[in-house]
Amino acid sequence: MLNFEFYNPTRIVFGKYTLDNLDKLIPAKANVLIVSYGIKEMSGLIDRVKTVLGDRKVLEFGGIEPNPHYETCVKAMELARNENIDYLVAVGGGSVIDATKFISLGSNYDGDPAELLQFDGAPLSSEVINKIKKIVPFGTVLTLAATGSEMNDGSVITYGKMKPLIQDENIFPRFSILDPTITFTVPKKQVANGLIDSFVHAAEQYITYPVDARIQDRMAEGIMQTLIEVGPTTVAEPENYDARANFVWCSTLALNRLIGAGVPQDWTAHLIGLELTVLFGIDHGPSVGIMLLPVMDVLREQKRAKLLQYAERVWHIESGSEDEKIDLAIQKTREFFESLGVKMRLSEYGIGADRAQDIVDLLKEHKYTAMSENGSVTLEVSRKIIEKAL
Secondary structure, rough: OOOOOOOOEEEEEEEEEHHHHHOOOOOOOOOOEEHHHHHHHHHHHHHHHHHOOOOEEEEOOOOOOOOOOOHHHHHHHHHHOOOOOOOEEEEOOOOHHHHHHHHHHHOEEEOOOOOOOEEOOOOOOOOHHOOOOOOOOEEEEEEEOOOOHOOEEEEEOOOOEEEEEEEHHHHHHOOOOHHHHHOOOOHHHHHHHHHHHHHHHHHHHHOOOOOOOOOHHHHHHHHHHHHHHHHHHHHHHOHHHHHHHHHHHHHHHHHOOOOOOOOOOOOOOHHHHHHHHHOOOOHHHHHHHHHEEEHHHHHOOOHHHHHHHHHHHOOOOOOOOOHHHHHHHHHHHHHHHOOOOOOOOHHHHHHHHHHHHHHHHHHOOOOOEEOOOOOOOOOHHHHHHHHOOO
């Protein structure tokens, strides 16, 4: 097992009818800004949140986009600053929570908030940290399980053609309310996308190379097995509480940094998948799922030991040669994703071989030229992965 530090201060309030806990989680005299998508379908939930908040001063900022835009977040920062907001509540899924994290850091930033965006994956510098006059605390009310943002220190913001990351311990939510019943009304397409995204999160922290991290491996395997078990049910039966509760908690655990502690990680599928979203507007869940399949195939030699473990422990494949086991594990992964009603080939989205170079060019522009757990994914290897995804 590799050396690691693990820190996670987020309080999780999980279960039915837990929204009322907001009243005791937020200071009684706080000026609160609710951040949300702002769509009509959410008005009932936001009204419930406002009712629980009682006599506090409460304002709303809607209109956060999927893959939240920098410019929209800056408008919310201006509102928070002008209205002396001292607590934020994100009501939504990963995009709303990511936006709220950025708003939390930037509302009282003495400079250009773009300085908070990390284009090279480096932590925030002390110079940038020192310009943050005040970090506005925030909590979340989760409406869509997918990204794990409700219990981690990461945020992805859309900035032009870039999707820079903010990763800093100051943007852990203070609390997250995870009431699976709140997610019942999410469209089936988004539920399926969230299942795939959660599965890929676990897979990319697992399918690398062995470091004898036994508990992390078994937790990752348990997350993936549970998603396989409950995935079709929670898509087909959106009000099946037990299935949805297991999905919601799996999604949180898949990216709250626990299963990634002390193990190598490979985010190639995510990084290429983000480019697919930028170029072609493919939803995030399908984009990363599409890329995970060829990543496993093209990189099978460097990942052989863990792919065999994945085949045997997650898919219970015990017969055949090593390559036959790996091939069948990849096939079963594809079949699982497709069983959720999601297309898993680029060609099914109208993307042909003639667009491979556009994807490679964007990877080059973003300096994603040595990806994977050992830096082996050059632009040429990326091309092979993309071509396999067609």
